[in-house]
Amino acid sequence: MPPIRINRKSWSDGNAVANILTFSPLMIEEPEARRRILAAVKAGSEGTEKVALSHALGRVLASDVFGMVDLPGFDNSSMDGYAVRAAEAGDGARLLVSGEQPAGEDRGLSLESGRAIRIFTGAPIPTGADAVVMQEDVRRVAGSDRIEIIEGVTFGENIRPRGGDVCAGQKIADAGTRLTPALIGLLASQGIDEIAVRLRPKVGIVSTGDEVVEAGSVPSDVLPSGCLYNSNGPMLEALVRELDAVPRRWHAPDEPEALRNTLEEALADSDFVLVAGGVSVGERDFVKETLAELGVTADFWRVRVKPGKPFVFGHRDREARPPVFVFGLPGNPVSAFVTFHIFAAPAMALWAGRISGDGQVDQLALHPWKARLAQALENPGDRPHYLRMRIDAATGELRPTGLQQSHALFGLSRADALLRLDAGESLAAGEEVTAWRW
Numbered sequence: 421m422p423p424i425r426i427n428r429k430s431w432s433d434g435n436a437v438a439n440i441l442t443f444s445p446l447m448i449e450e451p452e453a454r455r456r457i458l459a460a461v462k463a464g465s466e467g468t469e470k471v472a473l474s475h476a477l478g479r480v481l482a483s484d485v486f487g488m489v490d491l492p493g494f495d496n497s498s499m500d501g502y503a504v505r506a507a508e509a510g511d512g513a514r515l516l517v518s519g520e521q522p523a524g525e526d527r528g529l530s531l532e533s534g535r536a537i538r539i540f541t542g543a544p545i546p547t548g549a550d551a552v553v554m555q556e557d558v559r560r561v562a563g564s565d566r567i568e569i570i571e572g573v574t575f576g577e578n579i580r581p582r583g584g585d586v587c588a589g590q591k592i593a594d595a596g597t598r599l600t601p602a603l604i605g606l607l608a609s610q611g612i613d614e615i616a617v618r619l620r621p622k623v624g625i626v627s628t629g630d631e632v633v634e635a636g637s638v639p640s641d642v643l644p645s646g647c648l649y650n651s652n653g654p655m656l657e658a659l660v661r662e663l664d665a666v667p668r669r670w671h672a673p674d675e676p677e678a679l680r681n682t683l684e685e686a687l688a689d690s691d692f693v694l695v696a697g698g699v700s701v702g703e704r705d706f707v708k709e710t711l712a713e714l715g716v717t718a719d720f721w722r723v724r725v726k727p728g729k730p731f732v733f734g735h736r737d738r739e740a741r742p743p744v745f746v747f748g749l750p751g752n753p754v755s756a757f758v759t760f761h762i763f764a765a766p767a768m769a770l771w772a773g774r775i776s777g778d779g780q781v782d783q784l785a786l787h788p789w790k791a792r793l794a795q796a797l798e799n800p801g802d803r804p805h806y807l808r809m810r811i812d813a814a815t816g817e818l819r820p821t822g823l824q825q826s827h828a829l830f831g832l833s834r835a836d837a838l839l840r841l842d843a844g845e846s847l848a849a850g851e852e853v854t855a856w857r858w
Contacts, residue, residue: 447724450804454763456719457733461745461767467619473607476599478664479617480773485593488610491586494526495545499578502536502558502567503549509536510572517565521546536567545579552578586610596773618773623660624686625669627653628679628697628707629751632671651753651829652696659760662858663768663785665692674698676706683707684714687736687744692768694760697751699732707748708732716746724843726803727752727826728759745771752826758806761786761838761856786856789837794819796849799841808835809855818855 448456468482497503504515515536519529523542531537531548539545539552557571586592592606599617607615632650633643643649653669660667668690672682679698686693698707699721708718711734718734725731732748747764749756762784769775769785794817799805808831810821818839822831837855847853 447722447729448720450723450725450762453720453723453725453731453733454766457745457763457767458770460719460735460743461770463742467742468616469619470614470616473604473613473615476604476615476617477601479599479615479620480664481593481595481597481599482616482618482773483595484591485607485612485615487586487588487590487592488612489586490583490588491609492580492582492584495582496523496580497539497541497543497545497552497578498580499552499554500540501552501554501556501578503531503539503546503552504536504569504573505531505533505549506551506573506575506577508534509551509553509569511569513569513572514561514566515569517567519546550575550579554578596776598774621665621691621768621771622689623665623667623768624690624693625653625656625660625667626682626686626693626695627656627669627671628674628695630674632697634671652749652751652756655753655757656694656696656749656760659757659765660694660768663765663772663774665768665772674706676710679706680710680713683710687714687716687746690744691742691771692764693744693746694764695732695746695748696756697749699730699748699750711746711748716744721748723763724803725759725762726801726805727755728762729803731759731763733763750826753829754808754832755826757832758838761858762806784856786838786858789855789857790852791816791818791855792850792852793817793847794849796847797839797841798846799843802843804843805841807839807841808832809837809839810835811837811855811857818853 471479502517503521508515515534517538518532518535520538521527521529521543522540526544529537529546531546537546537549551573553569553573558567558569561568593603597603627650631647633647635649650671653671657667657669670682670686672679695707708721712718714736716734716736718732721732722729723731728750730750734746735743736746737743745767749759765785766775766783775783775785789811791811794812797807807824808821809818811818818837821834822828824831837857839853839855841847
């Protein structure tokens with residue numbers, strides 16, 4: 421099978437080129453763009469709050485957590501059986517049962533030589549006992565209070581020692597760890613009912629375009645010619661929620677005053693603002709100019725990456741608060757999806773403490789995944805291309821999904837990973853690569 425070739429697209433409109441050069445004569449490289457974004461965001465991302473442990477699922481720890489108590493807090497039995505002295509509990513030994521220790525209240529029992537104490541799972545180990553023989557490994561001697569050991573035990577067998585899992589003072593979780601049900605259980609075992617977590621970023625999402633209408637506002641059979649339903653807004657809202665951030669969504673037409681009012685509202689109470697569309701060089705693309713009017717400093721525009729070359733990153737300073745960070749995403753939905761993942765998502769993950777950002781410009785807020793290619797791939801273009809890929813459940817191989825074009829939502833919906841193919845790079849079928857999986 422011949423390799424899949426990624427088509428190049430060049431600008432042929434002289435006016436468009438002139439407009440591009442007016443804004444910025446150069447495209448910056450993708451790693452440099454991400455480095456600048458993460459450096460800017462890291463400087464303003466230290467907010468924390470305390471929440472009840474019962475409401476902490478999915479949140480990110482603000483600081484290291486240390487054990488408060490030993491776990492277990494006492495030596496206890498891991499089995500139902502008999503507490504014994506191992507040296508006296510070999511095969512065939514007979515011992516007198518002199519008491520019983522259930523789980524719960526410690527009865528303060530003491531084991532004497534030649535005797536055994538009935539014990540249950542989780543019960544404290546009596547003084548003098550150093551092993552527990554399982555009840556399946558003994559038989560009661562008929563007509564007596566004695567047991568006969570069928571299979572002997574060794575010192576410490578079937579005993580869970582105090583502090584064997586956690587010791588008081590031991591670090592049990594690192595700052596930046598996402599709180600899972602298991603971690604919440606561990607913290608609860610230490611008597612913790614409230615925990616300091618990183619703030620969740622508030623993210624304003626502004627989709628743009630006169631041709632865009634909201635789903636449900638117009639039936640599909642009377643959708644006006646030239647119009648399309650808003651896919652960017654719901655998609656970006658879902659991506660933001662997936663990062664455990666807090667989204668709020670607006671839509672603005674391609675009209676300067678309405679766009680200005682919408683962007684001002686989004687900027688007023690957000691930590692991040694995502695603007696989908698209107699960041700290119702068309703006569704109806706007003707986003708960059710409007711953001712500048714609203715006090716947003718553009719750090720850069722145009723990145724050497726595909727899809728997503730027309731991309732804006734900027735910030736607006738605020739008194740006594742961290743700045744608002746603004747991402748102008750392309751209007752095509754696949755371009756918006758990819759640039760969100762490679763630029764905006766790492767920034768939000770850093771702000772929320774999910775990644776460190778310590779010089780790791782290649783770190784995305786996705787999972788690296790090693791797999792072999794099902795077919796050859798080739799990128800003859802002059803920009804890195806993020807291909808939408810699917811991991812074959814049967815073979816574990818990676819293969820492209822559907823059309824690799826910036827508008828192709830169906831292919832994107834079937835993908836579960838991104839694969840970066842560098843400019844001019846060719847990969848052979850069967851070659852092992854690292855993709856980014858969501």
